[in-house]
Amino acid sequence: MSSLFEILGNQITNQYCEYFGKKYAINTNWTSPFPDCLDCLCADYGLECCGFGTQAGPNIPPAGCELVLGICEVRFALVSSKKYI
Known part of the structure; x- marks a missing residue:
């Protein structure tokens, strides 16, 4: 997947990535919770x-x-007791 650009006139005003409808700035990272x-x-x-x-x-x-x-x-978890190991 490539990054996206917002263009105003003939200039790029913002470059970003989009993930499930949310925009992320270039050089940012994040962690998605369970189940992803x-x-x-x-x-x-x-x-x-x-x-x-x-x-x-x-x-x-x-x-x-x-x-x-x-x-x-x-x-x-142990199947017999459901205790975490």
Whole structure:
């Protein structure tokens, strides 16, 4: 995705990235909460986002555990007791 420009007459007045209807200035970064779990950067070449935590890739729990859902942080709970490890 490329960055966007606001043009007034024949001059560029503002360069930005747009993400879900919100404008972000060039060289800004932000983190989106669960369920997206993204670290994003608005650069002059466009928008760059990378998943973190549960969205960073496969999260395979150890035997007898399950992934805790509803948060970006990777946490596992014992299936038998629901205690976090």
